Amino acid sequence: MHNNLPSRSAHGERPSSVPGPRYGSPPRFYCPGDLSQGATRDLPEAAAHHAARVLRMRVGDAVVVFNGEGGEADAEIGFIGKDCVAVRVGVWRGRESESPIRVALAQGLSARERMDFTLQKAVELGVAEIFPIETRRSVMRLADERATRRVEHWQSLVVAACEQCGRNRVPPVHPVSSLPDFLGSHPQRPEQQRYVLTLDAHARLRELPAPRDVLLLAGPEGGFASDEIQIARSCGFTPVRLGPRVLRTETAALAALAAIHALWGDL
Numbered sequence: 001m002h003n004n005l006p007s008r009s010a011h012g013e014r015p016s017s018v019p020g021p022r023y024g025s026p027p028r029f030y031c032p033g034d035l036s037q038g039a040t041r042d043l044p045e046a047a048a049h050h051a052a053r054v055l056r057m058r059v060g061d062a063v064v065v066f067n068g069e070g071g072e073a074d075a076e077i078g079f080i081g082k083d084c085v086a087v088r089v090g091v092w093r094g095r096e097s098e099s100p101i102r103v104a105l106a107q108g109l110s111a112r113e114r115m116d117f118t119l120q121k122a123v124e125l126g127v128a129e130i131f132p133i134e135t136r137r138s139v140m141r142l143a144d145e146r147a148t149r150r151v152e153h154w155q156s157l158v159v160a161a162c163e164q165c166g167r168n169r170v171p172p173v174h175p176v177s178s179l180p181d182f183l184g185s186h187p188q189r190p191e192q193q194r195y196v197l198t199l200d201a202h203a204r205l206r207e208l209p210a211p212r213d214v215l216l217l218a219g220p221e222g223g224f225a226s227d228e229i230q231i232a233r234s235c236g237f238t239p240v241r242l243g244p245r246v247l248r249t250e251t252a253a254l255a256a257l258a259a260i261h262a263l264w265g266d267l
Contacts, residue, residue, distance in 0.1 A: 219249060
């Protein structure tokens with residue numbers, strides 16, 4: 001961390017001859033930790049690279065920072081070095097953009113690009129937490145270090161989605177687990193409604209009571225096996241269908257999230 005920041009003319013600032021970005025609104029960066037007014041904080045590596053190398057920001061440029069725990073702060077770039085970007089934290093604002101309905105997504109593992117897309121857009125649609133689930137028909141199989149690396153990748157993707165969409169609370173991505181292990185370790189809370197997506201269901205979302213807390217279970221490319229649906233039902237999940245058409249795994253989860261927030265949330 002840089003407590004004694006150089007002036008705008010000091011070594012480390014981008015040369016004034018290099019045009020810097022002019023934004024309609026300041027870029028947002030995730031910066032975990034204390035964001036008290038007057039503090040100086042180093043941006044995380046990925047955010048620093050994006051600010052300096054992609055956006056080509058300069059010392060003095062305005063940004064917004066958030067630590068993932070709610071609220072955000074105005075800030076400005078105070079230092080740009082070879083491998084570091086530091087910001088000076090300004091006024092804190094308790095702005096929130098979370099939906100009044102809390103939705104957790106338990107998503108069956110799908111192929112890499114589809115899983116990335118699903119989680120990124122789920123964050124934009126307000127999902128509160130994410131459980132990657134290995135099912136019988138999952139195309140992607142993960143174990144040990146590979147699973148850990150994928151979860152780290154997904155968490156980074158979630159952070160970037162929060163930066164883009166204006167959310168100040170970062171949804172956690174939990175470790176990969178099998179469907180039976182997940183169901184066995186997550187008993188239903190009294191206030192929680194549970195939905196599992198399946199084409200064979202009769203119920204539609206708009207026919208169900210308005211919830212405030214939802215756990216949504218979505219399958220991989222091949223959907224759930226019949227016995228997996230039965231196990232989910234025994235754990236309190238209501239089978240739900242999203243119309244008569246067969247949806248891809250990424251379409252199904254996102255369509256359900258959009259419908260839930262349109263029916264009972266803030267869309």
